[in-house]
Amino acid sequence: MHVTPEVVRRLEKDWGTPVSADLTCPMEEREWELVARSVERGRTHDVTLFIPRHGTLAVIRKPSYPLGAWRTPSGGVAPGERFEDGAVREAWEETGLRVEPARYLLRARATFTRGAERLVWWSHVFEMRYISGEPHPVDTREIAAARWADLEELAGPVHQALVQAGSGGLLYRAHLQELVAPLLTRDMDGRDR
Numbered sequence: 001m002h003v004t005p006e007v008v009r010r011l012e013k014d015w016g017t018p019v020s021a022d023l024t025c026p027m028e029e030r031e032w033e034l035v036a037r038s039v040e041r042g043r044t045h046d047v048t049l050f051i052p053r054h055g056t057l058a059v060i061r062k063p064s065y066p067l068g069a070w071r072t073p074s075g076g077v078a079p080g081e082r083f084e085d086g087a088v089r090e091a092w093e094e095t096g097l098r099v100e101p102a103r104y105l106l107r108a109r110a111t112f113t114r115g116a117e118r119l120v121w122w123s124h125v126f127e128m129r130y131i132s133g134e135p136h137p138v139d140t141r142e143i144a145a146a147r148w149a150d151l152e153e154l155a156g157p158v159h160q161a162l163v164q165a166g167s168g169g170l171l172y173r174a175h176l177q178e179l180v181a182p183l184l185t186r187d188m189d190g191r192d193r
């Protein structure tokens with residue numbers, strides 16, 4: 001596991017104690033295999049990033065996503081990489097935005113299921129402070145598009161597209177977005193509340 005209990009304790013000390021959540025999502029064969037390969041390689045986590053700016057949040061779409069399905073950026077912290085550096089790197093790769101950590105919002109324990117099988121996955125969700133840039137994918141192999149979306153869109157048509165996609169992974173992302181929206185500590189124009 002790249003994100004050890006010691007790393008989590010340091011994150012809480014430096015960025016605040018997050019809200020905890022437990023989620024369960026069934027997965028189809030293809031997405032189960034993707035998660036299982038990550039777990040076999042010792043990665044059982046992602047860092048999910050909420051980047052607010054002027055009443056919107058940065059969102060991404062992968063090439064395999066159905067129309068209307070967008071989500072906040074996320075990725076893995078590499079072995080030996082400082083967690084915050086991994087979060088900033090993932091934001092850059094997926095959105096082309098310059099950001100810095102602002103607050104540790106949510107730690108979600110997801111149980112992905114396939115029949116009787118179970119895989120446990122951790123999402124460490126951070127609010128990131130926008131510094132500069134306009135959304136565009138830098139890693140165009142993994143990310144098809146990046147843009148700004150407001151909370152109303154995320155709670156409405158985007159949420160509906162994620163839930164109706166028939167994907168456990170996208171359902172999981174819909175749940176994360178739903179849980180985090182009320183936790184954001186900054187108003188959506190970037191000023192402290």
